[in-house]
Amino acid sequence: MQTKKIINDGNRTVDEMLEGILAAHPRHLKSTEGSPRSIIARDGPRQGKVGLVIGGGSGHEPTFLGFVGKGLADAAAIGNVFASPPPDPILECAKAASGGAGVLFMYGNYAGDVMNFDMAAEMAAMDGIEVRTVLTTDDVASAPRDQRQKRRGVAGNFFIFKAAGAACDRMLPFDECERIARKANDHTFTMGVALSPCSLPQTRRPNFEIGPDEMEIGMGIHGEPGIARGKLKTADEITDEMLDKILDEMAPVRGDKVAVLVNSLGSTPLMELYIMNRRVKHRLDDLGVSVHATWVGNYCTSLEMAGASVTLMHLDGELQTMLDHPCDCAMFRVG
């Protein structure tokens, strides 16, 4: 049986969504002439500023294009559902974002994205635009600690892009923007849990099977299997399981500060996210770790998947400044 979706044509979902987004946010976003899958900030790119280009597959909204705007990303290249964009729209983003000071490519670490963004970076170099790439690898469930470079990028993208975008907006030199982007990634840790699958608009079939009383810890944002499947537990138990792994790696000490993101994978409601956040706060209080800022809601989704993720960013003065830096995007604002 096919899943229920409010769509017109399974093959046109991305383009129709983009049309709707541009209609809703004309003050923030535009697409480039002849490249409708390149979404550019109206008030972002400028001379002398390092450009920030993000991007990836659709189906994770508001990631990526919701984070395009002044103070954050200058442009986002949009792929098909769960598929990297091809090099051409990425190249158009690089051109639009370039202010002559270099362009940062930042995106989640997936084989397809790496190939397409690398091809675009080579093409940009031929146009005289220097591109450097910082991959996000915040999903602690996706590879062991000593293989951090193999991990996936998931909801922690939000913090990592935010920090890098602030560095760019403060007109820091290319080296500094890249350093802060890498540091932001190194300081960000995410764990997810999935309760029910999502379905691609083209197939409208659940993309994995899971029992009615089961959950899967560590599942990826495209339904990639996680690290353990078991019976559904309580919010506190699930949150603890996720936090144990995150805190073990982050190793905060009393007096440290973190930023918290409790993110829905699509259909899990705010009520459940806030119940999880309550537990996060208790656990951090017990450790003497203070919460500098908290975001709760849909930040990196997986279509209609049920489930959630918890991300902590381990803050120092610099990263805190970058998170607090104002930004004005279509779907996200600070200051």
Add this chain to the structure above:
Amino acid sequence: MTSIDTAGLKRTFDEIAVAIEADKDRLCQLDGVIGDADHGIAMALGFGAVRDALALLDVAATEPTALLNTAAKSFLNAVGASSGPLYATAFLRGAAAVKGKVTLAGTDFIALFQAMAQGIQDRGKAEIGEKTMVDAWLPAAQAAAAAHAAGKTLSESLAAALEAAERGAEATKDMIAAKGRSSRLGERSLGHMDPGAASAVTVIGAMRKSLG
């Protein structure tokens, strides 16, 4: 003596588009087990775009290299993903391998076929045994070259390639994924055929059918 002109190559791409479209659901299901369930969609989208782009060409006035370059560009821009850069690179390398030829003799087509497999390997940086489409493409290219060197016809060489690709795809069931999305699965990828290797068999099968 085999001689393939641009129109013949176009027919081969049309054959692949039909075969992949028919195989779309199976490929998505294979991908759903160890990946994100979209491989069949991406492949159908890519070869559909190639078919549409080639339909606009004046084949009588187009050399094989130009046709293959058009195939590469249309596949890549329709798909992105992993299969986009991999197949686009295959077609671009194939195009370079037959540059300047107006028609392709059997030897030329074998060179094109080998260049495609090499392009896929170079772009994805995968080795044999890592549970990717390379596990089908590389043995297929080697088998085709060996059969051709032994004096077999193009049809026989492509039959040997198809057999090798089928064996290679079958062998991916016993492999632990080392590249791509499924690599995060570790041993849970065991027992399942790699969808990229499975679609490679479909592509090579359509090539054999069209040129055999």
